[in-house]
Amino acid sequence: MNSCSGRRPRIMASSLSLSHDTISDILSRLPVKSLTRFKSVSKNWAHLTSVPAFISAHLRRSSPEPSLLIRRYNTQSGWGFGIGLITNPTQNYRSQLLDIPLLESLLRFPKIVGSVDGLVCLDVSPCYASDFVLWNPGTKQFKRLPFPLITSTRSNPIWLVFVGFGFDSFNNDYKLVRIVSFRGNDVSPFLRVEVYSWREGVWKEIVESFNLAVLCGGQDGVVVDGCLNWAAIGLQRSADRIVISFDMGTEVFKTIPLPPVTRYGNMKVMSYMGLLAVAVYPLVFAANTNNMNRFEFWVLSDCEDGMKHWTNVVVMENFSKSLVPMGTWRDRELVIKHMGDRDRENHPSLLLFDPVDDGTKRLPVDCVDFCLQGYSYVESLVSVNGRSKDGSGA
Template sequence: MQRTKMKKEMLFYVPELPQELILEILSWLPVKDLMRFRCLSKTWTTLMFHHAFVKLHLQRSSKNKHVLLSFYQYDNTVGDWNDASVAVAPCSIHGLLENPTSTINNCIRRFSKTNIVIGACNGLVCICGYFDDTDDYMKYWVRLWNPATRIMSQDSPHIVLFASDYENEPCYLGFGFGCDDSSGNYKVVVILLDVQSHKRETRVLTLGDSSWKKTLTCPLFPLLNQVVGQLVSGTLNWLALSRFGYGPYGYEWDTVTIDELVIFSYDLKNDTCRFLLMPHGLLEVPPCEPYLGVLKGCLCLSLDYKNTHFVVWLMREFGIQKSWTQILNVSYDHHQPRHCFPLKFMPLLMSENEDILLLADEGSQFVVYNLRDNRIDHTHGFNVQSYFYVSYDYVQSLTLPY
């Protein structure tokens, strides 16, 4: 009888661990588990969102990279691509490489068509909303969303662009989101086109501020059609043309020269800008506009070469032109049936050892490409019609969106 009583007492004995050890253990756990543990006590709830613990957990989580995909999804009941919704899916790299379709379906979230995903940083996703029911002005605002904790901020202060002052359609603007690591401030950047002065103007909203601030004005140059800037090394980057003073209503692609093709880079710390050059090996302008993305934290330039090859370049050291490396140059003829027009690909992610590249084509299909053997390993079809896939480096975190 005495032995049975001792066993019961031992079952209910929980040793009191040092708080430092508890923090160390918790900092390695996934966000999903930590969210469940909040119900244990108010103390634990407070702990989960203490800035020191959030920072420690983010440092640990950054070693477990994920990818955030954004794309437009077709609603079969509507029958009109103009009514496609914006879809967002934070995914594991392993899951995407093994089975893209089921991985995306398990974590997808949809937003209305009047939203644009403009970046991801430290587990936060920035979503820009806009109002366009008038010809006189456009109204923009942003919200920050943490997919792991499912917490979303309120709408930011609005930025209103009147047609008499600015070319206010989204296609004429540039949007970007990132963090100034030196201060820890999260910033949203909008690049505007002043139709009166023919100048580029940059407005910045710092998380927590009550208004947008003008930080930069420079001579007008064309941004290419890719609206969202790519976040690398504390900078936001857009493809552009170094053709100053050009008219406000665009450019003709067939008149562009290779020397004019550049990357406009905005420094989030210093609120300054510069132009980065194309790879030395890119000798002529591609038949259609290239795409600027990010693979493994590096700028990635993908393009069609003479409508016969798909080429991917990687800038291994940010801002260093000599570091551009061609990682893929594949003939369409060898990897797909002949069509009147080549199939267009979009690089989404690269494996840690850089031997596998996941591509999305213009339809609902994913291509897993073996870089080591220069061949397609397999393809996956997506069971819902979708288009224009964009990927962002992503980590699950406890970072609060406000």
């Protein structure tokens, strides 16, 4: 009896054991919070969930269902700052306020530079975008990056700084790009550019090639098809608005002309369905009323002639107050801040607008009268520390 009873558990355990691939497949479907707990339970699972193949598989499963990362801030009162996460924005609305790393030691509330594959890049500097943190809210990892190479001096002070954060699929690297504009002796500014590599963990300066343009302030680089893009104004005859595009794989700049309508209002470069897009919206404090009630959304797409052309996808008119674009969620819905109507005492609201079916959903987000930034966010196990020499990425 004792002999038989001793064998049965071993036979059952053998018959119920799962293959390595099956276990990996099951674990890759779980949230980061659960996987983090499992690391302390099993050494085998801790190793499995740290290898690049598993991290990539988990990321692929997370990517189709991104959350909405919102940074809100009030520059006048100095209170009410926060970074919140909205899950299932179009279905079961749920939000949570995130704990920001190093917040108590910072001189100002951090600014979001970009959100890619679960990594959030924060600008924590008081000025000149000179101090950055890589942060994974899912794993709660964070890393303060080395200080940039390009600094301001008394003889050569910095005028403006533009930044962008994205993924370089060619080199399997996350890159932070910093464009520094100095005011020269003549009218035109001159620029210097440096790039931080997640893989290498260092900054390097590169030779830029677009001095005949001035980047527009207030907007960070937008990632589209492996390139970071900024709005700019050309310094040649027409001084038309253009897009400065930086290929993160080749680390080469190019300029992209914009449709003429961008001359007549505010403009925000965006990503839409994997394509470069631009929203044109009213100047809130414009002196004249021309074009005040018009919001346009243009997309740069391939046409039958084999060339890329701008197509007007959305035109909205006759609204009572300005629509201000914040970004895109799932690379499809536009996140728009509706300023409200003072005559009707309507408060500002945050909207999701789908250009495909013209569907609009109002998000019940508090304090929309504050300034806002909006980004798609997915949970991931991607490490803030870059790849180690063995390529583990853990």
